[in-house]
Amino acid sequence: RPTVGVLALQGAVREHVAMLERAGAHAVPVRREAELSEVDGLVLPGGESTTMSRLLESFELLEPVRERIAGGLPAFGSCAGMILLARQVLDGRPDQQQLGGLDVVVRRNAFGRQVDSFEVDLDFAGVGDGPVHAVFIRAPWVEKAGDGVEVLATVPAGLVPHDPADGAADARIVAVRQGSVLATAFHPEITGDERVHRLFVELVREA
Numbered sequence: 001r002p003t004v005g006v007l008a009l010q011g012a013v014r015e016h017v018a019m020l021e022r023a024g025a026h027a028v029p030v031r032r033e034a035e036l037s038e039v040d041g042l043v044l045p046g047g048e049s050t051t052m053s054r055l056l057e058s059f060e061l062l063e064p065v066r067e068r069i070a071g072g073l074p075a076f077g078s079c080a081g082m083i084l085l086a087r088q089v090l091d092g093r094p095d096q097q098q099l100g101g102l103d104v105v106v107r108r109n110a111f112g113r114q115v116d117s118f119e120v121d122l123d124f125a126g127v128g129d130g131p132v133h134a135v136f137i138r139a140p141w142v143e144k145a146g147d148g149v150e151v152l153a154t155v156p157a158g159l160v161p162h163d164p165a166d167g168a169a170d171a172r173i174v175a176v177r178q179g180s181v182l183a184t185a186f187h188p189e190i191t192g193d194e195r196v197h198r199l200f201v202e203l204v205r206e207a
């Protein structure tokens with residue numbers, strides 16, 4: 001079983017640990033550099049990306065995590081975790097730090113301008129049959145994806161929440177993969193469906 005860490009500074013840590021175990025990994029919380037050095041993959045949970053960025057600095061994990069991801073450590077970010085992995089953040093805080101790993105531009109709290117949270121069933125490439133139930137909580141979306149980035153899931157235009165006064169909303173990219181880095185704008189750790197975590201554990205095994 002591969003050992004997969006869950007960054008445990010803030011956010012939905014226990015939920016990710018449980019799903020990773022169900023998906024066949026040995027899951028461990030990561031709060032220190034010594035713990036980071038033991039893992040074959042790392043999950044960055046949801047929470048608040050600005051807070052997590054600050055905590056990464058105060059726990060002296062920002063550079064170590066950056067270096068490991070740059071060195072090929074498989075990573076999976078959900079929601080705030082997706083924001084941390086992005087090359088660039090729109091509507092972030094000026095002092096917000098990026099871990100890198102994903103050649104995407106994300107917009108923070110993107111859906112939240114219309115509605116704080118919503119749930120939809122999405123087609124999700126690479127997880128097998130049946131839609132994935134996606135729960136969005138003050139979620140980002142991917143505004144721009146580089147050439148090396150595979151789009152795994154999109155919220156169709158008709159299902160993007162919006163203010164009818166603003167006219168129709170566009171389809172939005174909400175799950176991507178670049179090599180062994182995976183990210184979802186939603187929270188697969190809270191729905192009881194471990195297929196997205198299985199996909200990540202497979203990426204960890206392949207790496």
Ligand code: GLN
Pocket residue numbers: 045046047048049050078079080081083108109137138139140
């Ligand atoms: N809005 C949060 C942020 O900007 C993300 C929310 C979440 O992770 N559920 O970091």
